[in-house]
Amino acid sequence: MLLTGVALRTPRAVLLSEYRNRLRREWTPMNHRITRCMAAVALMVTARAQPTFADRFTCFVIGPGETASSLALRLTGDAAHRHQPWFQIVDPAASRFIPKAEYRRIFPGWHVCVAEGRITSELRRMQERPQEVASPVQPASADVAGTLSLGRFTVVWFGVALLLAALVVWRTATSYSNGRRTVRTIMTAFGERFVREFERPLMRRGSNDCALESRLRFKPRQRRLDILLAPHGRRRYPNLSDHRMNVEYDVRRVLQRLRDERFVNERLFARGRWVIVRCRMRPDPETRGGE
Numbered sequence: 001m002l003l004t005g006v007a008l009r010t011p012r013a014v015l016l017s018e019y020r021n022r023l024r025r026e027w028t029p030m031n032h033r034i035t036r037c038m039a040a041v042a043l044m045v046t047a048r049a050q051p052t053f054a055d056r057f058t059c060f061v062i063g064p065g066e067t068a069s070s071l072a073l074r075l076t077g078d079a080a081h082r083h084q085p086w087f088q089i090v091d092p093a094a095s096r097f098i099p100k101a102e103y104r105r106i107f108p109g110w111h112v113c114v115a116e117g118r119i120t121s122e123l124r125r126m127q128e129r130p131q132e133v134a135s136p137v138q139p140a141s142a143d144v145a146g147t148l149s150l151g152r153f154t155v156v157w158f159g160v161a162l163l164l165a166a167l168v169v170w171r172t173a174t175s176y177s178n179g180r181r182t183v184r185t186i187m188t189a190f191g192e193r194f195v196r197e198f199e200r201p202l203m204r205r206g207s208n209d210c211a212l213e214s215r216l217r218f219k220p221r222q223r224r225l226d227i228l229l230a231p232h233g234r235r236r237y238p239n240l241s242d243h244r245m246n247v248e249y250d251v252r253r254v255l256q257r258l259r260d261e262r263f264v265n266e267r268l269f270a271r272g273r274w275v276i277v278r279c280r281m282r283p284d285p286e287t288r289g290g291e
Contacts (some may be wrong), residue, residue: 084117
């Protein structure tokens with residue numbers, strides 16, 4: 001009983017402040033870490049995309065018998081460059097990029113597109129002086145190069161948009177979850193104090209046996225708290241069939257003793273052996289995230 005008296009004398013504002021400080025210490029560092037991580041990922045994606053945006057692509061028609069390796073060797077000077085993102089093979093008829101896993105089988109008439117800065121200097125000189133040296137490859141339409149740059153630009157920025165949208169959704173969900181946790185914690189503290197104060201006059205002097213059985217039922221979204229009370233052992237109180245007026249008096253007494261204006265009593269009813277005291281939590285600007 002000494003502990004009960006101490007809990008009742010503790011200001012609820014201090015208890016609420018301690019909980020909020022603990023919640024802030026737990027969640028604020030995590031919020032900052034995840035926010036920085038998401039921002040870093042977005043910057044990395046954007047940074048990787050910038051060279052692609054800055055480069056212009058030159059496309060050529062693939063001839064009979066040519067392979068991805070021979071094209072990469074002839075256009076860039078290294079057959080391994082066929083695996084680079086700035087080396088792409090396009091099917092103009094289907095308007096699609098060929099996955100690099102399918103480069104083993106390419107067809108004449110398709111286009112190979114390479115960033116201009118990656119083309120060999122010899123081929124670049126041939127392009128600058130077409131009247132002196134015949135071009136070894138047939139240039140493709142400029143529309144293919146434009147489509148390639150625009151398509152890559154769209155895909156990358158769509159990915160960045162998804163990352164930012166995920167960040168917004170995560171922060172909203174975190175705020176909502178924190179609000180629900182705050183509401184539930186406030187309800188739990190109030191319910192436990194209610195049960196202790198209701199039980200206090202029923203305790204027999206010199207006995208440590210409980211006078212009540214109790215449960216708490218929460219509906220944070222509806223801001224509703226049900227406090228369930230039942231007699232312990234062979235006791236008959238509380239019950240509404242024989243002692244309704246006494247139970248109503250005790251409920252009013254406890255609410256007046258607690259003096260917690262955030263809660264109002266709505267109903268008093270019974271379900272089987274349980275007496276249910278239904279309370280509603282008034283809206284609070286600091287805890288509306290749990291609605």
